[in-house]
Amino acid sequence: MSISRRDEIVIAATELFAQHGYHGVGMRAIADAVGIRGSSLYHHFPSKTELLYAIAHDYNRAFIESQLADLSPNPTYAARVRKLVYDHIIYFHKHRLEEAVGLRELQELRANAPEHYTDIQTSRRSYQDGLERLIVDGRETGEFECEDPHLVVLAVLGMVNSVNDWYRDRGRMSIVEVAEAYADITVNRILGAR
Amino acid sequence: MSISRRDEIVIAATELFAQHGYHGVGMRAIADAVGIRGSSLYHHFPSKTELLYAIAHDYNRAFIESQLADLSPNPTYAARVRKLVYDHIIYFHKHRLEEAVGLRELQELRANAPEHYTDIQTSRRSYQDGLERLIVDGRETGEFECEDPHLVVLAVLGMVNSVNDWYRDRGRMSIVEVAEAYADITVNRILGAR
DNA sequence: GCCATAGCCTAACGAACGTTCGACCGGTGG
DNA sequence: CCACCGGTCGAACGTTCGTTAGGCTATGGC
Secondary structure, eight states: OOOOHHHHHHHHHHHHHHHHOGGGSOHHHHHHHHTSOGGGGGGTOSSHHHHHHHHHHHHHHHHHHHHTSOOTTSSSHHHHHHHHHHHHHHHHHHTHHHHHHHHHTHHHHHHHOHHHHHHHHHHHHHHHHHHHHHHHHHHHTTSOOOSOHHHHHHHHHHHHHTHHHHOOTTSSSOHHHHHHHHHHIIIIIISOOO | OOOOHHHHHHHHHHHHHHHHOGGGSOHHHHHHHHTSOGGGGGGTOSSHHHHHHHHHHHHHHHHHHHHTSOOTTSSSHHHHHHHHHHHHHHHHHHTHHHHHHHHHTHHHHHHHOHHHHHHHHHHHHHHHHHHHHHHHHHHHTTSOOOSOHHHHHHHHHHHHHTHHHHOOTTSSSOHHHHHHHHHHIIIIIISOOO
């Protein structure tokens, strides 16, 4: 069971878009990367915009599916947040190219395919709300201690999403160590878990 | 004393690049924004790449100048880090368009003008090192308590640099309030200041 | 064996790209 | 009054852009 040509195209386009930006890559360059001609791409995608959407959407859906795994087996809110942050960093590292494209070209999608933009934005938002809920609930039980849960969520997400800007596989830490350290900072420090 | 045409061009190009990306904006579109024809731009900049560099460079130099202000009047390391984080957020908010372009198109510069890329990267690096030094020193005096200063610097910078991704001027908090809250989180929580 | 279809091809479309060229125009210094 | 010059212009350059049209070929169901 090998990957389909369509998937080959998505993978190649993701890499090129991540490197040169959406407008910096032509259809012919994408086609070259998979060994076909530019016009042949239109057998798999109706337009360049839809190809971009396929990248953002495939990636986003996979993330939601993987990340909305049930956190309730974890006994405490601290353990739940810890697992969420940890998994988030591991997942975003594995899919860092898709993420880079998805974030960077979001407004491109907004301008050219508003309905695709809103559905991606909606699922992002629900993820953010889920984390905020965890923090609010954990605060009510006295497990966490922080002033402004909404702001804290934004700070934490900004922190974890920035890992891919500097992390390199051959550095002094493995991605697992980084994920553990960030989860520690989030739960023990920022959330002031007891 | 009005702004020069050159500056007009830089300002217009910054806004357009921030919105559509470097490759998403043509020379004619930039010219339109300042009310001249595309060919006239070449009296002010020799190429589109040099125009991009002017944006990244002007912005970067202004930031270094403003941010390397002497922090030593502040009595404690905690106060110094607090002021640095606070000023950083205020400055990056005021110059959020230039920052967005500078970050997003860095690899464009790397590919087309490597010497310009390295000089920007160098000053970024010295800023990061300066913050790390503050934290290391503050830890030695017992003011801070954290495990890995290098990692903490990356986490803090990721956090503060992400403010512009979500902050909007008409939201529930002013940028000053956000800067204060982030400075609090950094110093009191992440650095564990006593 | 026949036909449909999937997948790729070459060729071309009009538009936009970054850039160059030579001319013009208004002001300034001699 | 004339020569200069910074700044702008229209026109054009060769290239690349996203996209379309039509034709070839191999595969698989009937």
